[in-house]
Amino acid sequence: MMSLNENAMGPFRISVGKIYDAPPDRVFRAWTDPASAKAWLAMGGDASIDPRPGGLFYLGMPFENGTHPHYGRYLRVDAPRLLEFTWVSEHTRGKESVVTIEFKAHGKQTELSLTHAGLPDEEMGRKHTVGWTHFLDTLIARLA
Amino acid sequence: MNIAMSNLDLAFAALADPTRRRIVAKLTRGEIRVTDLALPFDMSLNAVSKHIKVLEGAGLVRRTRVGREHYLRLRAQPLREVARWTSQYERFWTQRLDALGEFLNQQKESENDES
DSSP: OOOOOGGGGTTSEEEEEEEESSOHHHHHHHHHSHHHIIIIISTTSEEEEOOSTTOEEEEEEEETTEEEEEEEEEEEEETTTEEEEEEBOGGGTTOOEEEEEEEEEETTEEEEEEEEEOOSOTTSOOSOOTTHHHHHHHHHHHHO | OOHHHHHHHHHHHHHTSHHHHHHHHHHTTOOEEHHHHHGGGTSOHHHHHHHHHHHHHTTSEEEEEETTEEEEEEOHHHHHHHHHHHHHHHHHHHHHHHHHHHHHHHHHHHHHHHO
16 A cells, blocks of 8 residues: 655645735635625525524525535634635535635735635645646646 | 546646656657666666556556567547646636626726726
């Protein structure tokens, strides 16, 4: 059996970001206000959220082929700077992954960075390998 | 854990090592002799051989023997599975973050309408 070194934790992580024309408290509230989260995060589907550490959420996202249930529990709720929750869906094979969102003020704008880690095994994904996704993209482009 | 999942785990673990990623990157240019592969890595053939075994175990490379020479070739399928998983979630969150932007804009507009 192969042993996993620390570097092996790297790949299970993706990061995306966006800048919004709104202050951090408003962007943060869009994640934690039930009506707001229902509108954009749950794509209008069922949403039940309890945004406090240990609180649970359920999002029934309507896709063309039916409702996809997503659920998890909030780990860290530090308005308006940081939000962290576990994320469980069909795509995580029922395992808990971790979504961490940071909100940084830039004047009247907010820079949001989202990291989704810990998949497919929650023991992994805690370490970051820079450029991992880029590496894969380059590789796949060459293989195509 | 199902079989497909453990294959994905093996591929992720194999690719987590920078030296093995370099080997894989080199192989994207085509088949290569193991002895040629070893040269730029500043390590013994024995050490390279161990990395190759891990890549083989994950189904990422195939080794063939011609006479005394060992040749390596990349197998694309496990790589595609790894890339599909990561790109799925990247796309998902990019779309959700865009939706958040639209939501915030609409919110702003309706506030402006009220005032």
